[in-house]
Amino acid sequence: MKRGRPCAILVGAAIAAACGTVEPGASPSNRAGPCDLAGPPPRDLAEGRTIGTAYRSVFADGDRCYAEIAGRDFGSLTTEIGTMTNTVAPTPGRFDFREADAVADAARRNHQDFQIHSLIWDPLDQQVWGIVPEYVRALPDAQRHRFMTDLVTKVVSRYAGRASTVTVVNEPFDQRGGLQHNAWWRSTSSDEYIVEAFRAARLAAPTMKLLLNEHSSETISDKSNALLALSKKLRDTTVEVNVDGKTERRPLLDGVGFQAHMLGGPDQQPRTEDMRANLKRFTDLGLDVRFTELDVRIPTKDGRAGAEDLQRQARVYATMAGLCRETARCTGITFWGFTDRHSWITDYPATFSGYGSANLLDADYRAKPAWDSLRSALR
Template identity: 35%
Template sequence: MRSLRSGFSPASLLTGAATLATLGALLVAAPAAQAADTPLRDLAAAKGKAIGTAVTGSKLTGTYGDIAGAQFNWLTPGNAMKWETVEPSRGTYNWAEADQIVAFAQAHNQQVRGHTLVWHSQNPDWLENGTWTPAELSTLLQDHISTEVTRYKGRLAAWDVVNEPFNEDGTYRSTLWYNGLGADYIAQALTWARAADPSAKLYINDYNVEGVNAKSTALYNLVKSLKERGVPIDGVGLQAHLILGQVPATFQQNIQRFADLGVDVAITELDIRMQLPAIEAKLTQQAADYKAVLDACVAVTGCSGVTVWGFTDSDSWIPDVFEGYGAATPYDENYVPKPAYHAIATALGGTTTPPTGACTATYGVTSQWNTGFTGQVRIACSGAALSAWRVSWSFGAGQRITQAWNATCTQTGTAVSCANASYNGTVTNGGSVTFGFNGAWSGTNPVPAVTLG
């Protein structure tokens, strides 16, 4: 559906000494990224299901890349294959991020879900603001589909060909495509996609169609009609951008009725947002909601799997669009698995239980100059809480702390120990605190490994 949260590539923004001066939030306390004894992808495969995530190509390194590669067997490009990205100006193509994601998936034995070929949103200005005859618009659409699908022919397992064609009442959404070509733009798009790659499964994807309602019934009737006409349609995507405590009671029933049409059903963009702060009761409810969605998919043979729309809160679109809401994904911003992660594992047949003491410390350098630097440490908890804390590390290149705030820090030789101030020792489940310090350095300033305890 929507964009993942935009990320900045340090390589594209910083050069030379400025890079060192603005590096921030360098994650060095390894979270319990592989929290289950068995990775989610292996649990899902044992049940014949996919477990996927939307990803941002520029972030597929470090801990983010490690989790994306180890835990999921499907990837969906969050933005990299949308029209405004791949053809920002007419006839000029940019495949860099899409190629990067496909290459990453191939290297990690993962399938890729292409997203998305025909949509009313995130189209380039030249297309959206142009004046087109129906014949011109049809040619543009066919060329776009043929070009993109052919580029990845044989390398993508599925495509979200048409995205969000319906209004909430089940009528067709007024879009560039519907207004210019009529409702049959959907059949045409599917037909062109099939011609470009006969092996890829072709989907129609929409939101608020998870339960039985007017919108999902319109989608059901469309799919039924397409199949009767012989139009290539292999599946439906139920996006599942859900709100805490609002998993539809008819979710499994709805999945089953689509499966009974003879098409695959995929949960394509699952996240479950909550009003912040993410207190323990909300995280518990969120875990129950995630499990309910996974349970519904597992129960229906025709449900091929579930994709989460970003696996970490740091990559989620929710806070940018829904003011006051967030914490919608299975991992928190520090890559610590939340109760929702363990609920997914349980629904897929895992037998592990959430770890106790799921709190981590993250060391970062927020600014740096010739003789000094400013650092920050963030202590965050998920599935646990602290009433007091102490963080320690060893400096490896002669660095020395000269001043600290929001903590009491001592240094003996290379060893540094920082304890909470009287007012910030409590870290709630789902909460965090930070402290900062200034330090002196000369020559190099390597990031130390920190210990919370």
């Protein structure tokens, strides 16, 4: 994200010192300090679940509130980019763990859970992001497959004992439930690449929780049906591991992550009953579920969100928190960022034209109505 952008183009701009404007519906400050927020933090309301946020160490550099709020108010930190292929393996023969280590160290200092995210991912609709480096794409299929399993082994082994959870494979399906024919799929021309990635992860860290992650699958659909079938296959497949000196067999999959990038415009929310029924299908397999990338983008005009949309956004956040709380095997929620100052939504305005203001806090770290509605739903 580009920093220091003019106030006139801040998506979801709120009370900005440089602009002197107030976003309709935003909560008043009433803060003792610039980074203070009212009431108990979400991490203290979780009741056995982990309420966390994606985190980038670069955002904390020179931004006191980003580091302070992330460390104080949330119970876990997840690598937003730190364990993606183009970050940890940017060039042939070189691994770079500086960003992932920085997130792990921040979580340790703050007595937080640490989670790693999106090891094997190749978004065909966003090739501009370069998640899979060109040198990896150029490898022959067999070599690319070996690179994949070696990558999983190296990353998961490094954080064994530090990370509680890892998203091994991210977004394998298209909207119709077919496997994406991405760089990783081409190495086996089947879902075998997914099975082998999970096998490598389980062998590298037998007790780490292994997640399969997908977007737009919160309701019952062709896509979530395919996700359910793959989840059952991975759950039914076991591998022999050593745990505390004892040999045992463990399944390849512990849980499914539902990204929950939600829309907060009028009539854009899925039915709560549909989401509840869908989650039950996965927990009935003995799997945990988690909302892994929750945000709620809402309509904006000239970079501003209206009071009605902010209230609707608050209700969506409360709905998702309520669903997790009522689902016995929901391990918690990870927000895909917590402030509009640092948001992937505002990073790509062309992708999300007309929408923004997706996070719990505005660009000046002031609470939106969603902050209080979230905390109420967690109580």
